[in-house]
Amino acid sequence: MRTLEAQLRALRGAGRKALVPYFVAGLTPDWVRHVEAAILAGADAVEIGIPFSDPMMDGVVIQEASLRSLNAGTTLDSLCTDLASLSTTAPLVAMTYYNIFHHYGLERAAGKLRTSGIGGAIVPDLSLEESGEWRRACEDQDVATVFLFAPSTDPERVRLLTGVTQGFAYASARMAVTGQAADIGDAQRVVETIRASSDIPAYVGIGIATPEMARAAAAVSDGVIVGSALVKIILDGAGASEVESFIASFRRALD
């Protein structure tokens, strides 16, 4: 079993709902301090968003944050260098679009993630059918390949996807790109279809905007991913202490 998955299963074994915040790497010069603040406030794992010029699955908040980060010169190498200064440990999972890894070289990219302490990767535009080469590259480096499950995914595809997803299953709460929503949509149904074919931890993301929504999503799953709502406050100028209290409010809702 991948290291990431063992860590996340242990978390569930301990009766804890996972809280996974998403950061856009390089959005601010002190972005690694934000990651540390989140971990101190009770984040169990952290998604590291690697900015891409054409984030097809992202709404306006992450589009804007990606653009700012790219304009600041962020690259896969630069963010990995930044991560060397991370003083707090928690499982890290990269999230980016396939062209970044494809261009870097799949084996080289997987190796870079591993040596930078990143134990998993989410590539939303890499379909199951096209994922073979990437999964082989990650296998060699103990990098877990995390797949998304959508409300539109039928039970047969869910079965295929649970056969390849590692670390956790990313359950999309809704048919939408990233961004804050008003409710947890189809989260329960998507998680139930995953659980019908696998006992891998299932986390809910896409649209989780408030501690109340996080609590509702966690009640039907093993954890939640909080992206745009967090990135929004950083875009609006939040520093490490605001990030810490933001994450703490979600932690309280989950415990």
Next chain:
Amino acid sequence: MTEDSTFMSSPDERGRFGNFGGRFVPEALMPACLELEVAFRDAWADPLFIEEYERVLRDFAGRPTPVTPLDRLSERLGIRVFAKREDLAHTGSHKINNVIGQTLLTRRMGKHRVIAETGAGQHGVATATAAARLGLSCTVFMGEVDTQRQSLNVFRMELLGATVVPVLSGSRTLKDAVNEAMREWVTCVDDTHYCLGSVMGPHPFPWMVREMQSIIGREASRQLNDLGVGTPDLVVACVGGGSNAAGVFAGFADSTARLVGIEAAGGSAVGKGSPGVLHGMKSLLMQDEFGQIEEAHSISAGLDYPGIGPEHAHLAESGRAEYYAIGDEDVIDALKLLSELEGIIPALETAHAVAWIVKEAGTLIPLGSTVLLNLSGRGDKDVAQVRAILRGEA
């Protein structure tokens, strides 16, 4: 409809043309792509569907479009040039062929709304037209930059009952319009078909759009035979995503004709690009050393795209087709030349192909050659922009 072809056959089961193509989309869109492939295969094998598609193209869109000998241009250049007149098709370009097919397919799938991206506005106008004809709801995404340089086309789409959404992200051109259409499609895939305008995107789009445009090449091949010309030495077409080129090439892929695609110098995916993944496909893309997609820059909104359809990437890699680039500066001269010599004002996109023929007659095109130019669209949409350029205002 597909006849066995050595060079432009059906893609493999993963949607690959050689090393390119495939289906790189979020899981949320995978079921829709799979459903579309099944529906297209079924429709395209159904004689009743084909009969309706061809009948609508005839009775509504004005097909077949003629092939016109360009006598004065030919005399000037020392070669024989024939034009396939897609500019005479309804809505002013080849785009109508694809949207008639896709809107009929939309109805057949039981969906009642289409969304589309557009660059120059030609595909948007064509989609709005075909949607109006079938009573489908229509939303078109268009980069804000393009809504400004093609404001008349925005108004045309609105007259046709479509909603035009200006796209404010990224470079605010065609690439960003595709991103935004994909984002929208995720939210409404149950009742909405994404009417993609070129031979790009995830499988089955590159194949399906080429098939729906291949009527250009099949007609032209027959018409040149009827004119006693036979197989031309070259078939030349402009290439953004590459739908008009794919359509005309399809009629000549297994002939001896050289197939030549002309990109805009500022949007030259074959000339300046490298393999990458964008908009659901693996193809040649203009990108920086980190894999970030570069912004294309062209005088013509329709060629302002940093990628190219995957089948073109394959035709380039296999050597079956040749691709060259033409800069903005040659395009206006070519547009004026064709207007003055032949009485045809071509679209700025098409003028790239004209410019290459003018430039290479006697060099890459041996004197005495027979050339088929795919005259993909008319220039009415561009005259305000061209006037501004010629007056030094742009």
